[in-house]
Amino acid sequence: MLSSLGGTQRCFWAIVLLALILFLLAGLLHVDVTMFSPLFGDQAEGPPITNVMFLKTHKTASSSVLNMLFRFVETRNLSVALPAGSRVHLGYPWLFLAHYVEGVKQDGAQQRFNVMCNHLRFNLPEVQKVMPNDTFYFSILRNPVFQLESSFIYYKDYVPAFRNAENLDAFLASPLTYYNQSLSLRNAYAKNNMWFDLGYDHNAPAEENYVRARLAEVERRFQLVLMAEYFDESMVLLRRRLRWRLDDVVSFRLNARSQRSVTSLTPEGQERAKRWCALDWRLYQHFNRTFWAQVHAELSPLRLRVEVARLRARRRELMALCLQDGGPKDKKQITDLHLRPYQSGKADILGYNLRQGLDNQTLQVCQRMVTPELQYMARLYAQRFPEKPPKDISFLEA
Ligand SMILES: *[C@@H]1O[C@H](CO)[C@@H](O)[C@H](O)[C@H]1NC(C)=O
Ligand SMILES: *[C@@H]1O[C@H](CO)[C@@H](O)[C@H](O)[C@H]1NC(C)=O
Ligand SMILES: *[C@@H]1O[C@H](CO)[C@@H](O)[C@H](O)[C@H]1NC(C)=O
Ligand SMILES: *[C@@H]1O[C@H](CO)[C@@H](O)[C@H](O)[C@H]1NC(C)=O
Ligand SMILES: *[C@@H]1O[C@H](CO)[C@@H](O)[C@H](O)[C@H]1NC(C)=O
Numbered sequence: 527m528l529s530s531l532g533g534t535q536r537c538f539w540a541i542v543l544l545a546l547i548l549f550l551l552a553g554l555l556h557v558d559v560t561m562f563s564p565l566f567g568d569q570a571e572g573p574p575i576t577n578v579m580f581l582k583t584h585k586t587a588s589s590s591v592l593n594m595l596f597r598f599v600e601t602r603n604l605s606v607a608l609p610a611g612s613r614v615h616l617g618y619p620w621l622f623l624a625h626y627v628e629g630v631k632q633d634g635a636q637q638r639f640n641v642m643c644n645h646l647r648f649n650l651p652e653v654q655k656v657m658p659n660d661t662f663y664f665s666i667l668r669n670p671v672f673q674l675e676s677s678f679i680y681y682k683d684y685v686p687a688f689r690n691a692e693n694l695d696a697f698l699a700s701p702l703t704y705y706n707q708s709l710s711l712r713n714a715y716a717k718n719n720m721w722f723d724l725g726y727d728h729n730a731p732a733e734e735n736y737v738r739a740r741l742a743e744v745e746r747r748f749q750l751v752l753m754a755e756y757f758d759e760s761m762v763l764l765r766r767r768l769r770w771r772l773d774d775v776v777s778f779r780l781n782a783r784s785q786r787s788v789t790s791l792t793p794e795g796q797e798r799a800k801r802w803c804a805l806d807w808r809l810y811q812h813f814n815r816t817f818w819a820q821v822h823a824e825l826s827p828l829r830l831r832v833e834v835a836r837l838r839a840r841r842r843e844l845m846a847l848c849l850q851d852g853g854p855k856d857k858k859q860i861t862d863l864h865l866r867p868y869q870s871g872k873a874d875i876l877g878y879n880l881r882q883g884l885d886n887q888t889l890q891v892c893q894r895m896v897t898p899e900l901q902y903m904a905r906l907y908a909q910r911f912p913e914k915p916p917k918d919i920s921f922l923e924a
Contacts, residue, residue, distance in 0.1 A: 575768045576604055577658045579644040581665035583723045584715065585676035587754040588666050589781035589899050595643045596902045597894045598774055599907075604640035606655055608907050612918055614900060616646035619711045621725060624655040628911060644903065648725035652891045662768065663747055667720055669755035670806035671791065676716045680789055680870050687716035694791060698798040721805040732804040741812050750820075751813040762833040763821055776840050778849075778895055781867055784856060784874040833911060848892030849878055850879040867898035868922055 580595055582588040599606045610628040617626035624630050628644070629637055638658045646653075668676075677685075680692045687705040691697035697704055697716075705716055707729050718728035726740055744751070750767055752760035761775040768774075791799060800807045821830060821910050845852050854876040860866040867877045878896040880889070897905070904917035 568731065572769055574770050574774075575662050576602070576640050577661040577770065578641050579653060579657050579661050579663045580641075580642075581648050581663070581723065581748070582643055582645050583666060583668075583720050584645070585673050585680060586666050586668040586720070587757055587779070590757075590777040591666060591752075592643050592781055592899050593780050593895065593897070593902065594775055594777050594908060595641055596897075596899075598770070599641050600894065600906065605637075605910075606906060607639040607642040607644070608903060608910065609644055612915075614644075614903065614917065614919070616642075616644045618645045618647055619714045619722070620647060622646040622649040622652050624652045625658050628907070628914075630656055647723060650725075658796040662749055663723075663769075664750040664752065664755055664764065665748055666752040666760065667810050670718075670720065670810055671796045672802040673719065673806070674799050674803055675789060675791060676783070677719060679783065679789065681715045684870070685713060685715045687713045694789065694799075695795045698791075698795050698802060698805075701802055718803050718805040721809055724809075726805070728805065732808060737805065737808050741809065744809075744813075745816065751817060753814055753817050755814075756817070758834045758837050759821060760817070761837055762830065763817075763824065766824060770835065772836065772840055776837060776844060778841070778845065778878065779854070779876075780896075780898065782854070782876050784876055844892075844895065847881060847888065848878075848895060850881050853878075855879050856896070863922060864901050865896055865898065866922060868900055 576598075578595065580588075580591060596606070598604065607616070607627040607630075610626055610630075613626070616622055624636065627639070628665060631637075636655050639656055640658075641716055642657055675694055678688055678691075680699065682688050687701075688697065689704075691704050691899075701717075705713060705736060707713075710729065714722045714728060721740075722728035724740075724744060730736060750764060753763065754760075761777075764770075765772065765775045765780045771907065825833070849850050855878060857869055857875060857877065859865060860877045860879055862879070865877055865879065867875045869875050880892050880896065894902075900917075900919050900922065904919050907914075
């Protein structure tokens with residue numbers, strides 16, 4: 527009798543203990559229960575967002591984002607705000623005006639577009655004339671030290687401030703020798719270029735109140751500011767916000783340079799670049815912080831790793847499927863002019879050749895992923911405006 531009572535008690539405590547362990551385990555697991563959902567499909571809450579404005583900054587991996595957006599537009603038959611007439615961008619480096627968009631009348635009722643993503647200098651009231659009021663605004667930034675380095679190589683022959691500088695270190699040692707502020711527009715690439723793209727004065731002194739006010743303004747307008755240095759994490763976050771499918775945010779690196787045409791700045795040069803582009807440096811640091819704060823608020827570290835790994839795996843899969851030799855090619859190796867990217871300055875811009883013998887459906891998917899931006903823009907333009915003269919991109923053949 528006594529011993530059986532003791533047995534019941536032991537049994538009771540064992541059950542309590544077991545329940546406690548299960549409870550704790552469940553609590554622990556719960557944190558990442560959501561982690562498993564992407565493995566079972568792409569269901570997101572609500573339909574995908576289709577009204578999107580991407581401010582395409584320069585030399586920030588934005589061409590890869592542009593490619594995703596063009597693909598999204600084409601496969602879903604959405605409308606996109608394309609440059610009017612023979613232009614290849616939306617009025618850059620002038621502040622954007624609505625009539626830079628093909629099909630927009632200067633008077634009366636405006637047509638609205640789903641997507642806007644070509645180069646422009648941001649000017650909100652004019653953008654709002656052509657984009658719906660529920661548009662999702664986003665952009666991408668890159669560490670200004672590397673952004674400037676890329677810009678220097680790419681615009682070496684075009685930008686007055688760069689033309690006479692032997693290299694970027696020489697330019698940064700004495701920028702005012704080369705940089706003439708009154709040639710502001712053509713020199714936009716030479717100082718605080720991202721600040722300029724956002725529509726602000728890139729020659730303004732980095733005065734605290736001014737900088738803070740502008741940063742707050744950008745934060746209010748842009749729901750998301752991505753980081754080129756964390757491109758894959760950026761795509762994970764973007765995909766969640768837009769409720770798009772995985773393949774919609776998988777891209778190959780486009781408009782990238784060969785390693786040969788990438789130079790490295792001395793540590794001193796890097797510090798000078800941060801001072802010369804002080805506005806961009808503040809911009810970048812601020813949005814690097816908000817980017818990571820948003821990532822951490824939405825994704826556990828484990829979930830982030832899982833989603834980034836999934837994105838990379840899919841990219842590798844598509845590269846193996848689509849690309850000749852599985853990777854990028856030098857411009858001379860790209861025989862198909864439709865796939866050869868525009869070359870500029872001292873940069874050696876890489877592109878891709880497609881694998882031979884792809885079936886039609888795969889070919890179409892792959893072609894879209896490797897089509898450089900000018901060719902893609904010209905194609906969308908021809909599809910949308912068959913009655914207008916096509917974009918003249920014959921300079922690509924040179
Ligand atoms: C695509 O959209 C255009 C304009 O909205 C429309 O005229 C056309 O029929 C659509 N095409 C398809 C295949 O849905
Ligand atoms: C947004 O636009 C729609 C249609 O153009 C309009 O009905 C609606 O009132 C607008 N909403 C806001 C908040 O401006
Ligand atoms: C800067 O450019 C302006 C306009 O072209 C020119 O008048 C001026 O002489 C230039 N300044 C210098 C220092 O070269
Ligand atoms: C950007 O943020 C990450 C994560 O907090 C940090 O490791 C990195 O140093 C930051 N980059 C710059 C240039 O501040
Ligand atoms: C593949 O596309 C080509 C040209 O676009 C066409 O002639 C051919 O019939 C297509 N083949 C299949 C199986 O659809």
